[in-house]
Amino acid sequence: MSATEKDKALARKGRMVSLVIAGTILVWMAAQWLGGQIGLPLRYAFLFDFAAIAALVWALVVSAQIWRARRDDKG
Numbered sequence: 095m096s097a098t099e100k101d102k103a104l105a106r107k108g109r110m111v112s113l114v115i116a117g118t119i120l121v122w123m124a125a126q127w128l129g130g131q132i133g134l135p136l137r138y139a140f141l142f143d144f145a146a147i148a149a150l151v152w153a154l155v156v157s158a159q160i161w162r163a164r165r166d167d168k169g
Contacts, residue, residue: 100167104160111153111160118153122146 095103125142128134 097167100163104163107156107160111156114149114153118146118149 122142122145126139129139129142
């Protein structure tokens, strides 16, 4: 894989991470608001919280992979 192909792949991963983070926050906020409006039990609020945490942990792991890949290319 050439350097430009690798850079494009890392950029694609970065865009995907940013979309996951933004989408997670928007869906989580909407779920919290909607849950309050329709009176969902608290256990469903925790379910949305845990799903958001899982998505954000995934984004953190992928971001760390991107960071390490870029660092390894320079070193």
